[in-house]
Amino acid sequence: xxxxxxxxxxxxxxxxxxxxxxxxxxxxxxxxxxxxxxxxxxxxxxxxxxxxxxxxxxxxxxxxxxxxxxxxxxxxxxxxxxxxxxxxxxxxxxxxxxxxxxxxxxxxxxxxxxxxxxxxxxxxxxxxxxxxxxxxxxxxxxxxxxxxxxxxxxxxxxxxxxxxxxxxxxxxxxxxxxxxxxxxxxxxxxxxxxxxxxxxxxxxxxxxxxxxxxxxxxxxxxxxxxxxxxxxxxxxxxxxxxxxxxxxxxxxxxxxxxxxxxxxxxxxxxxxxxxxxxxxxxxxxxxxxxxxxxxxxxxxxxxxxxxxxxxxxxxxxxxxxxxxxxxxxxxxxxxxxxx
Amino acid sequence: xxxxxxxxxxxxxxxxxxxxxxxxxxxxxxxxxxxxxxxxxxxxxxxxxxxxxxxxxxxxxxxxxxxxxxxxxxxxxxxxxxxxxxxxxxxxxxxxxxxxxxxxxxxxxxxxxxxxxxxxxxxxxxxxxxxxxxxxxxxxxxxxxxxxxxxxxxxxxxxxxxxxxxxxxxxxxxxxxxxxxxxxxxxxxxxxxxxxxxxxxxxxxxxxxxxxxxxxxxxxxxxxxxxxxxxxxxxxxxxxxxxxxxxxxxxxxxxxxxxxxxxxxxxxxxxxxxxxxxxxxxxxxxxxxxx
Numbered sequence: 001x002x003x004x005x006x007x008x009x010x011x012x013x014x015x016x017x018x019x020x021x022x023x024x025x026x027x028x029x030x031x032x033x034x035x036x037x038x039x040x041x042x043x044x045x046x047x048x049x050x051x052x053x054x055x056x057x058x059x060x061x062x063x064x065x066x067x068x069x070x071x072x073x074x075x076x077x078x079x080x081x082x083x084x085x086x087x088x089x090x091x092x093x094x095x096x097x098x099x100x101x102x103x104x105x106x107x108x109x110x111x112x113x114x115x116x117x118x119x120x121x122x123x124x125x126x127x128x129x130x131x132x133x134x135x136x137x138x139x140x141x142x143x144x145x146x147x148x149x150x151x152x153x154x155x156x157x158x159x160x161x162x163x164x165x166x167x168x169x170x171x172x173x174x175x176x177x178x179x180x181x182x183x184x185x186x187x188x189x190x191x192x193x194x195x196x197x198x199x200x201x202x203x204x205x206x207x208x209x210x211x212x213x214x215x216x217x218x219x220x221x222x223x224x225x226x227x228x229x230x231x232x233x234x235x236x237x238x239x240x241x242x243x244x245x246x247x248x249x250x251x252x253x254x255x256x257x258x259x260x261x262x263x264x265x266x267x268x269x270x271x272x273x274x275x276x277x278x279x280x281x282x283x284x285x286x287x288x289x290x291x292x293x294x295x296x297x298x299x300x301x302x303x304x305x306x307x308x309x310x311x312x313x314x315x316x317x318x319x320x321x322x323x324x325x326x327x328x329x330x331x332x333x334x335x336x337x338x339x
Numbered sequence: 340x341x342x343x344x345x346x347x348x349x350x351x352x353x354x355x356x357x358x359x360x361x362x363x364x365x366x367x368x369x370x371x372x373x374x375x376x377x378x379x380x381x382x383x384x385x386x387x388x389x390x391x392x393x394x395x396x397x398x399x400x401x402x403x404x405x406x407x408x409x410x411x412x413x414x415x416x417x418x419x420x421x422x423x424x425x426x427x428x429x430x431x432x433x434x435x436x437x438x439x440x441x442x443x444x445x446x447x448x449x450x451x452x453x454x455x456x457x458x459x460x461x462x463x464x465x466x467x468x469x470x471x472x473x474x475x476x477x478x479x480x481x482x483x484x485x486x487x488x489x490x491x492x493x494x495x496x497x498x499x500x501x502x503x504x505x506x507x508x509x510x511x512x513x514x515x516x517x518x519x520x521x522x523x524x525x526x527x528x529x530x531x532x533x534x535x536x537x538x539x540x541x542x543x544x545x546x547x548x549x550x551x552x553x554x555x556x557x558x559x560x561x562x563x564x565x566x567x568x569x570x571x572x573x574x575x576x577x578x579x580x581x582x583x584x585x586x587x588x589x590x591x592x593x594x595x596x597x598x599x600x601x602x603x604x605x606x607x608x609x610x611x612x613x614x615x616x617x618x619x620x621x622x623x624x625x626x627x628x629x630x
Contacts, residue, residue, distance in 0.1 A: 013523045041341040071511075074484065074486075074487075075356070078479075098507060098549070099487070099488050099504075099507055102471045102487070103475060105472070105475075105489070106470075106471070106475035107476070107478065109440065109476070110440060110475070110479035110480055113590065115589075115591035116439070116440075117471060118468075118471060119469060119470075121627055122627060144627070146627065147469070148353075151598070152596050153596070153627050154596050155594045155597075158592070159592060160590065191617055201484055201513035201515055202486065202513055203512060203515070203516050204511055204513050205501070205512045207509070207512075208510050208511075209506075209509035245629060277628060278623070278629070298628075299623075301619075313606070315620060317608075317609060318606055318607070319607070319609045319610075319611055319615070319616065320608065320611065321611030326611050326616065329611070329613055329616045330616055330620060333613070333617040333620040333621070334620050337621050
């Protein structure tokens with residue numbers, strides 16, 4: 001059975017979280033399909049990089065190591081990936097829906113005339129019956145994604161073209177070690193066979209990268225805390241929940257003024273306006289100054305001691321009670337339901 | 340330096356950002372046909388980048404290229420009012436049902452047909468699909484380099500272009516040769532508004548299909564003012580293989596569509612019991628609110 005490939009992003013010698021999340025998901029799919037999980041790492045100074053990958057259950061790591069291959073540029077990485085996929089013929093190829101994966105993926109899919117679904121929120125294996133041609137397909141990748149500004153959820157399949165390609169955003173899938181003792185095989189690619197000098201015509205002149213920064217504005221899920229959270233320490237609970245859900249932490253002005261959270265997380269009239277698909281308001285009373293910045297959220301859950309808190313009026317769900325009891329229950333339940 | 344030939348790829352999209360009451364069906368799902376059709380926002384950012392080059396380099400022409408039904412000519416007029424020089428509408432039943440691959444094939448055939456293009460600029464992605472795939476796929480099909488996530492084209496000369504890219508975690512300045520495909524982010528400067536003089540000049544700009552019902556007087560006007568013609572191209576005009584277009588040229592198929600149901604706001608109160616919380620989390624996972 002042909003393998004499942006994950007293109008792994010790497011920055012400063014560290015494999016990106018989104019790639020490890022895809023390996024975690026990829027391992028589950030590969031087990032279901034009874035095929036190998038293979039990783040492709042392209043960059044420079046990659047000695048020993050396989051040690052970061054094997055614990056995720058990777059069977060084969062393909063390494064293309066050349067000082068011209070870092071940082072990422074389109075043509076060398078895409079031509080290398082295209083040629084390797086032509087040789088290896090993976091049945092599925094996954095990439096992060098990052099500025100790298102969304103630059104690389106379409107180029108590779110166009111060259112291979114293979115379908116690509118961007119920004120999937122869920123990946124499953126399933127079958128498909130084509131009524132017109134009376135043909136049944138088994139073990140297809142269901143690529144599930146929202147479309148139309150989140151108003152519909154579509155399941156996309158590629159019945160005939162391989163690889164079936166999909167990108168997934170960081171934080172959507174969970175990252176989980178498969179087996180710390182797992183060992184696979186390493187294959188070093190002869191870069192000159194895959195990449196020519198003319199692939200390096202677009203040059204990076206300057207690069208200013210920051211460590212990942214708070215980005216409340218664009219988060220699709222927000223866990224926000226108010227004065228009712230009580231302390232900076234208690235905010236750690238919110239961070240734990242956000243980490244598990246792939247969410248960002250926000251705060252009301254009252255919480256920021258009290259020093260429980262930093263100003264770059266402030267939501268409301270004096271902070272940022274957000275429109276996430278899910279807003280979990282923890283200990284937020286819901287003054288107009290705050291709700292003005294979040295009332296367009298698709299779904300609001302309010303967790304509050306006070307059943308009369310104004311925010312409950314705009315919430316879809318109200319859970320009455322204490323944060324320190326409710327959040328751990330949510331984390332536990334989420335883990336059970338997404339196994 | 341001599342002027343550049345620039346193509347701006349644009350798409351007419353339903354305005355998914357403003358789903359009002361009128362666009363809701365009784366069952367709480369969105370009536371897509373009732374949404375207003377607009378110029379895809381990031382394609383306007385792309386148009387502005389092209390117009391800025393036109394401002395700087397005399398002799399530069401900016402041509403809009405769009406694919407869609409007849410009414411998509413509206414966005415070409417919108418582009419002309421803001422400073423573009425001409426427009427092409429790709430419209431044919433054979434294009435219908437195309438995924439991004441079949442779409443980029445049709446667009447790349449049209450660009451080949453136009454010939455001698457220096458620069459192709461488009462928005463990063465369209466708000467109805469959010470895929471960001473057509474730009475890079477057009478580049479691959481034309482065998483051109485690409486620069487995505489562009490915030491600003493900082494410099495352009497006869498053979499070279501310098502671009503500032505805005506990525507998740509920083510910025511990158513890159514330099515490459517022309518011709519090239521560039522896709523532009525929403526963090527780029529907004530497009531200039533309509534110009535009153537251009538609005539007067541182009542208000543009768545139309546495709547041949549749109550003119551079918553016009554009277555004789557108007558036909559004379561179009562012969563005298565050829566710039567009012569929005570070129571309309573079908574399959575036979577772009578030398579495309581029909582098998583690679585539309586549904587048959589699309590490797591991806593939509594297996595299932597689930598409409599997200601927006602219920603009337605009615606707050607549900609839950610206790611802090613494990614059972615209640617579990618029921619909520621299960622529901623959120625099942626309806627894809629949580630990944």
